[in-house]
Amino acid sequence: MNADTITHTVNLPLPVFLVPPTLNERLDDAERAALTAEIRTLLARENAVLVAHYYTNPDLQALAEATGGYVSDSLDMARFGHEHPAQTLVVAGVRFMGETAKILNPEKRVLMPDLGAECSLDLGCPADQFAAFCDQHPDRTVVVYANTSAAVKARADWMVTSGSALDVVRHLHAEGKKILWAPDRYLGDYIRVNTGADMLLWNGACIVHEEFKGQELAALIATHPQAKVLVHPESPPSVIALADVVGSTSQLIAAVKTLPAQTFIVATDRGIFYKMQQAAPDKILLEAPTAGDSATCRSCAHCPWMAMNGLRKLAQTLRTGGNEIQVSAELAARAVLPIKRLLDFSTAQKQQVFGNNDA
Numbered sequence: 431m432n433a434d435t436i437t438h439t440v441n442l443p444l445p446v447f448l449v450p451p452t453l454n455e456r457l458d459d460a461e462r463a464a465l466t467a468e469i470r471t472l473l474a475r476e477n478a479v480l481v482a483h484y485y486t487n488p489d490l491q492a493l494a495e496a497t498g499g500y501v502s503d504s505l506d507m508a509r510f511g512h513e514h515p516a517q518t519l520v521v522a523g524v525r526f527m528g529e530t531a532k533i534l535n536p537e538k539r540v541l542m543p544d545l546g547a548e549c550s551l552d553l554g555c556p557a558d559q560f561a562a563f564c565d566q567h568p569d570r571t572v573v574v575y576a577n578t579s580a581a582v583k584a585r586a587d588w589m590v591t592s593g594s595a596l597d598v599v600r601h602l603h604a605e606g607k608k609i610l611w612a613p614d615r616y617l618g619d620y621i622r623v624n625t626g627a628d629m630l631l632w633n634g635a636c637i638v639h640e641e642f643k644g645q646e647l648a649a650l651i652a653t654h655p656q657a658k659v660l661v662h663p664e665s666p667p668s669v670i671a672l673a674d675v676v677g678s679t680s681q682l683i684a685a686v687k688t689l690p691a692q693t694f695i696v697a698t699d700r701g702i703f704y705k706m707q708q709a710a711p712d713k714i715l716l717e718a719p720t721a722g723d724s725a726t727c728r729s730c731a732h733c734p735w736m737a738m739n740g741l742r743k744l745a746q747t748l749r750t751g752g753n754e755i756q757v758s759a760e761l762a763a764r765a766v767l768p769i770k771r772l773l774d775f776s777t778a779q780k781q782q783v784f785g786n787n788d789a
C-alpha cells in the first residue's frame with residue numbers, strides 16, 4: 431500500500447472545481463510606490479485596517495505591517511480583526527478568512543481584494559453534503575477546520591486551525607468524544623495518529639500541500655543532511671514522516687527563528703518565506719520539492735487563490751467599497767459558536783500557561 435493512502439476516510443467522491451492559474455501581480459517600482467501611497471490614504475480615510483495571511487504577496491504583507499495592520503495565520507488574523515477598533519477590516523487572504531472575520535464582527539464592514547479567492551478545502555466540502563454526512567453520524571462531535579464556508583461552520587460543534595487542532599482534539603478525546611472531522615484528510619489523519627482519537631475523516635485536500643512529494647523530499651534531505659525539515663500538516667503522510675517540525679504557519683516561522691540550524695527545508699506555500707526571512711535573515715531557506723524530475727517546475731508551492739490578492743485589487747476595493755463579504759445574521763449567529771469555542775479554548779490555555787509560569 432502507498433504510504434500516502436489513508437484507509438479510514440469515508441469514501442466520498444472529491445468534487446471537481448476550477449483552479450485558477452497562479453498569476454501573481456507584476457508591478458514596476460513606480461506603480462508599486464503609487465499604489466502603496468494611495469492605499470495608505472484610503473485605509474486612513476475609510477477607518478480601515480489591513481489583515482494579511484502569510485501566503486499573500488510580500489507587497490501586501492509589508493503594507494499591512496507598515497500601516498498598523500497585521501500579518502499572521504488564520505487564527506490570529508481572526509483574533510486581531512476581532513480586537514482591533516477599526517470599522518472596516520480588509521482581509522487579504524482567501525474567502526473563508528473574510529467570512530470568519532465577518533462572522534466574528536457582524537457590525538463591521540469586511541472587504542477583500544478578490545471575492546473569487548477560494549480554497550480547495552472549502553470548495554471540496556459543500557454544506558449540503560456535509561450536513562447529510564453529519565446527520566448519518568449523530569453520535570460524533572463535529573470538528574471542522576477553519577478552511578470551510580460559514581454554512582459548514584454553522585453545522586459544527588468546534589472550529590479549529592492547524593495551530594490549535596491537536597490541543598482541541600486531545601481535549602475532546604480525553605472527554606471520551608468520538609469525532610467527525612472535515613475537510614482535510616491529511617491534517618485529520620495527522621491529528622488522529624497523534625491523539626489516538628476516534629476520528630471519521632471527510633475526504634478533502636489542499637491542492638498546494640498535497641503536491642509535496644516524500645521521495646523527492648528525501649533526496650533533497652540527502653543533499654542537505656544538516657537541514658531541519660519544516661512541514662505544514664496539510665501535507666501527505668510520507669512528507670510529514672520526514673519532518674523535524676510539523677506545525678501551523680506561525681509555528682513554522684517560530685521554528686526557523688528558534689532552532690539552532692542554519693538551513694531549513696520548508697514544505698508549505700512559499701509566500702511564508704517573506705516572514706521567515708524577516709524572522710531569521712541569516713538562515714538559508716529551501717523550498718520542499720513538489721514534483722519529480724520530469725515535472726516542469728521543481729516546486730509549485732504557491733496557492734493560486736492567495737495569489738489573486740494584490741495591490742491593484744486592494745486599491746480598487748478601497749476606492750469603491752466593493753468586494754464586501756456578506757454573511758446573513760441568521761447564519762452568522764450559528765457559525766460564530768464553534769469559532770468562539772476555539773477562541774475561548776485558546777485563551778483559557780494561554781491563561782493556564784501563564785499560571786504555570788507564575789507558580
Ligand code: 13P
Nearest residue numbers: 503504505591592678679
Ligand atoms: P494556517 O492556519 O496555518 O494559517 O493555514 C491556513 C492555510 O490555508 C494553510 O494552507
Ligand code: SF4
Nearest residue numbers: 524549550636638733
Ligand atoms: Fe486552501 Fe491550500 Fe490555498 Fe491554504 S494553501 S488557502 S488550504 S488551497
